[in-house]
Amino acid sequence: MIFAVLLPLLIACFIPMISKIKDKVHTGIFVLFIPLFIFIYFIQYIGSDFSPVRQSYSWIPSLGINLNFYLDGLSLLFVLLISGIGTLVVLYSVYYLHKSERLGHFYVYLLIFMAAMLGVVLSDNIYVLYTFWELTSISSFLLIGYWHFNKKSRYGALKSMLITVFGGLSMFGGFILLSVITGTTSIQAMISQTDIILNSDYLPLILILILLGAFTKSAQFPFHIWLPDAMEAPTPVSAYLHSATMVKAGIFLVARFSPIFSSYEWFFITVSIFGIVTLCWASYMAVRQTDLKAILAYSTISQLGMIMAMLGFGTEIAVFAAVFHILNHATFKGSLFMVAGIVDHETGTRDIRKLGGLLTFMPMSATLALFGTFSMAGLPLPFLNGFYSKELFFDATLHLNEGALTITSFLIQIIPYLAVFGSIFTFVYSMYFLFGVFGGKEQIEKLPKKPHEAPIGMLISPIILVMGVILIGLFPNMVNGTFIAHAAEAVSGIEITKDISFWHGFMYPPLLMSLVVVGLGTVLVTTRKKWTGIYQYVPGKFSFNGVYDSMLRKLTSYSGKITDTYMTGSLRLYAAIILSVILIVTFSVMIATNGFYITFDNLAPITILELAVVLIMVVAAIATIFAKQKVSAILILGVVGYGLATLFVVYRAPDLALTQLVIETITVALFLLCFYHLPQLRPRNETRGFKTINAVIAISFGALMTLVGIASHSSNWFDSISEYFVETSYELGGGKNIVNVILVDMRGLDTLFEIAVLGIAALAIFSLIKLKKNKEAK
Template sequence: MLTAVLIPLIFAFFVPFISKYKQKVHTGVFVLIIPLGIFLYFIQFIGKDFAPFIHEYSWIPSLGINFDFYLDGLSLLFVLLISGIGTLVVLYSIFYLDTSEKLSHFYVYLLMFMSAMLGVILSDNVFVLYTFWELTSISSFLLIGYWHHRERSRYGAQKSMLITIFGGLSMLGGLIFLSVITNTTSIRAMINSMDEILNSNYLPLIMVLILLGAFTKSAQFPFHIWLPDAMEAPTPVSAYLHSATMVKAGIYLVARFSPIFHAYEWFFITVSLIGIVTLVWASYMAVRQTDLKAILAFSTVSQLGMIMAMLGFGTEAAVFAAVFHILNHATFKGSLFMIAGIIDHETGTRDIRKLGGLLTFMPMSATLALFGTFSMAGVPLPFLNGFYSKELFFESTTHLNITSNTFAATFADIIPYLAVFGSIFTFVYSMYFFFGVFMGQKKLDLLPKKPHEAPLGMLLSPIVLVLGVIIIGLFPNIVNGTLLTHAAKSINGNVDYHAIQFWHGLKPAFLMSLAVVGIGTILFLTIKKWRKIYSVIPGKLSFNELYDKTIDITDRYAKRITNFYMTGSLKLYMSIILGAIIAFSFLIMVTTDGFSHITFNDLADVEWIDITVIIVMALAAICTIFVNNKLSLIIITGIVGFGISILFVIFRAPDLALTQLVVETVSMALFLLAYYHLPELRKRNETITTSASNAILSLGIGTIITMVGIAAHSSDWFETISDYFVETAYSLGGGHNIVNVILVDMRGLDTLFEITVLGIAALAIYALIKVRKNKEAE
């Protein structure tokens, strides 16, 4: 499974080289092999006797961080969606994206995202899951901002990253709490230790932190505002990220952790409430939109809210309905996004006000859209899979027997009405999409291009998805016992196999569906009469406006603060740094009673040679204040550095002495090499206040560092770590030089990141030099 997760990422390294031949063969043809191969590999796990598979790969075992991949019914469903829809999206992109585009960038980002999503779904280790989780945010940022020359694309990419990264960091806090409480990093082990979690005082905080990660990623109210702006991405990205994969990551997170929280009543209240509110608000707002992808964006938000609500219900029927709708939504919504892209591609616009009567020009696209929109609307027809899961959703809302909490019980009673209300607007925006584009009056004079049917290659992917809509609608049980029941069991172990049927009799769920179709039809036919309500609700109020003002205020005050201290004065910078060190160190020493640990009993004896070296260094440091000659200043500064080397020798630290000696020698040589370019020294006329502040900073930093050092040396809170290094340097690191073993082995990651930072700095310097040379050449 590790290979399946990483192979898209590995293949991404070769895409730039393959893309050089894009004029002969479209880059997507080669990329298509990757998701198709993954899909064919995982499809073998579908079966009635499906059992979980566990693969473990060691990474950082000392921290409990390993590549532990777990494949059960839930993760299998998502893996098949990621790879299956991914295959169709790549196939669609071959015909949608012209070879003049930067295809290497697009497919690198897409493969990076695919690896990240597979990692999220299959990871059993919470910290590996978080790593892949944030990689989805980064790769989606790159995909949304693919057309970076467009201001709206950059805006949408930034918005999605800020909101989802905020949620991801919140989720990390919750995962850390879980790992500390359960003493494990395995999700399966955490589920087995749910009693410890439920009895923890931090349970409400843990739930909120994890749900923040899920709600932001799955665009739940009020974090839904990033998804419509993400529609600036190319249509293949919208069809992949925003209908079948990324936005479902939050759904997956709630589903995976729901066995831990399902017994906590506030989990039901929070998840169900947010889900239902998201369903109602997004479906209501979808009718207000005029851009086809914006309509689909809000419809996606509403459908995700419905799934989230069902996971909050937590009943057997609700969990099964949620799993079923995850599959159905991917089929009809993926096809509709592709149809929207085709309309844009063949007419030059996505503005529904300029569209109409396209049935005669694009009959095939219209037919595909008909199945997709009517399935999304939940129209009661046996060949539309959306109706089945919508019916199961209604049924689950009528069987919520909550008695433990008065508020929860009251809320459970009104959920069916909210579900119907949201579904009515789902029906309206579905009809609005189809009839507004393909029926009615032709507006050819408003179109940038004369409309015509898309080429067959572009239609292949939506055809496959619509066939999925029809086949699942006609034969729903072919995916039931082999996939859906197993997925539902992974969430709620009590779910048993029950045959899916179109007709259940005149039960409340069917009557709710009839009410949706009836009232929805009336509202759609009278849409022009009541649509003015949007000028009242929400009117001028907008979460987007709140987001924009927050970002604007943050930027403004950040600039003010930055401009206050970024004056170009190195003296000011050092004063701020030293002042902060003094203030925070003093505060910590006071709050932890650190000053009481300062004792001079066990300090080493001071020899005359120590005093001599220190006096010479102190005199040299004082002389730097009064010297006006550059050469003299370089030499005197070197005395201080070489004096430290001598102290290291006296204290029997030859490695540090040699290192300091080399660094000081090289520093002096560099100063002398750059001697000609050094600025002339000039005497500043400093005020008494400035001199006093300099003296306070100098004495303060020296005093506080000395006190902290003595307090640390005198305290016995912890066992000394030096004994551990002495005992294990050879057995663990294989070396007798303890310092080298610490740097290379025991602190290898620190050393690696230090080198990485230096490498990045070197690249930045090289880029600046190159930019300057290019400007000079111009």
């Protein structure tokens, strides 16, 4: 499984070279085979006798961070969606993106995102999952902002980044708490310790933190505002990220941790409320939009809300319906995004107010849109997969168990009505999209260019997706026992056997609910212009985007003011702040941990020579304060360094003494060179209070470091490593000089990087000298 994650990353390294020949062959042709290969490989796991597969690779075992991969029914569903839809999106992009675009950048970002999503759904280690989780945020930021010259693209990319990363960090906090409670970093091992987690005092906090990650990623209310602005990305990105993959990462997270939290009543309350509210609000707001991709964006939010609500219900039928709808939504929504891209590509606009009557110009696209929108609307037709999962959703709302809390009982009673309400507006925006683009009167004069049908290459991908809609609709049990049932079992933890059928009788309650949706939805569609004025009152002038923009402006303003208070350009102030913080934090920690334990046992006697050298160093250090000239201050300061070298000689450490002498000589020389170009020292008119503060900070910090040094010598918290070096330096390093063996062999990497730093510094100095000579020569 690790190859599926690493393969896209490996190929991404070669895309910049491959893209150089894009004038001859479109870069997407080379990329196409990567997701296709992954898709074909994982198809082998589909079957009625499928059992989970585990693979583990050591990474940082000391921290419990290993590349543990786990393939069960749920992760298999997402892997096939990521690779399958990814293949179709890459094929679509070959015809959508012109060769003049920055194709190298686009496909590098796309492959990174693909690898990140595969890592998310396959990872069994919480820290590895989090790593891939944040990589999806970074890569989606790059994809959304692909047309970076467009202000709206930059705005949408930044908004998605801020919101999803905020959720990701919250989720990470929940993961840490789970790891501390269970003593493991494996998700499956955590599931086996469900009782320990449910009995933990941190359970509410863990649930909140993890759900924040899921809700922000899956654009749940009120974090949904980033998704419509993300539609500024190229349509292939929208079809991939915002219909089948990234936005479903939050769905996956809730599904993966459902075996832990499903028996916790507040999980049902929280997830169900947010899911059903998201369904209703987004479907209601979708009818207000005029941009085709904005309509689809809000429709995606509403569909994600429906899936999230079903996962919150937690019943067998609800979990089965949720998993089934994940597959169905990817097929019809992916095709609709592609159709919207085709309309934009062939007409030059996505404004539905300028479109209409395109059926005669784009009959194939209209046909694809018809199947996609009818399936999304949940019309009771046997060849549409969307109806089956929508009917299962209605059935799930009618079979919620009674809860112990009053709010739960009320929620169980009101959820079916909210489900019908949200579904009515789902029907409305579906018909609004279809007939607003392909029906009605032609408005050719308003279009930037004359419409015509898209080339067959651009139609292949949506055709395949629509064929999926029809085939699943005609043969729903074809993907049930061999595919969907395994995914549902992975979520619920028990085997779910559910036969999917179209007809259950005319008086079947979910069918009656569907007929109510179609009936009332038809009335609203035909009278849309008469009631859309309600949007002037609800939401009216209120906008969650306005709240976000206001918060961002205030955050920027306040942070700027705070920064201006200490970023004054005064090096003395910076040093005072840094030393004060170190002083306070270190002193507090040392006091709290009894770190100032000091003993004078086993100390060597102090001789007159040592006292004399130390006294000279102290006098020299104090003398620098009263020096009037720069040169004298530097020379006096050098006495301190040379005094330290003398102490090394006294303590029989000639190698350290030589090192200190060399460093001190170079330092003094460099100081003299640098300070030669600075103005002379001048007396400063400083208040007594200012001088007192400086003295307090300096004396306190010096005293603290002295005490820390003495305390470190007195502490015996850990066994000394010196004996290990004495015993093994000759045996392992073959040298009698222990210091040399440590530097060259035992800490060879440290020494290597230290040499690299010195080499870089030398190159920088050489460059500056050469640059100055070149300027003087000119």
